[in-house]
Amino acid sequence: MRNSLVASVVSIGLCLLALAGCAGNPTTADLMKQHATEMQVDVDLKNQLAEDWEKGEQLVATGEKRVNDGEKRVKSAEHDLKRGQDDVERGRREIADGQKLIDESEFKFQENFPELDVNSDK
Secondary structure: OHHHHHHHHHHHHHHHHHHHHHOOOOOHHHHHHHHHHHHHHHHHHHHHHHHHHHHHHHHHHHHHHHHHHHHHHHHHHHHHHHHHHHHHHHHHHHHHHHHHHHHHHHHHHHHHOOOOOOOOOO
């Protein structure tokens, strides 16, 4: 956008110069218009730079907030991951302990009461 605006203003300035060249020596009015055109290019550029700076400032602010929120989520996720890993480890220990108790109780039952059948597949 900035380039097309600058190109348009420069084209207008060149047209004014061409018109002034066709008429002979430029008049005071022609020179004033030429200076105004040159100044307008500077004004437009300054305005565009100010707008870009404001947009950049806003992007920095939203980016910093997004980074802060993301870091909080990562920390929370790491905490949840640790809890989940601890739960899985505890669950596996409970399964192993439970299976050991089941196996021991079946063995002791059969050892103490060999005449009784406790297999459920009959």
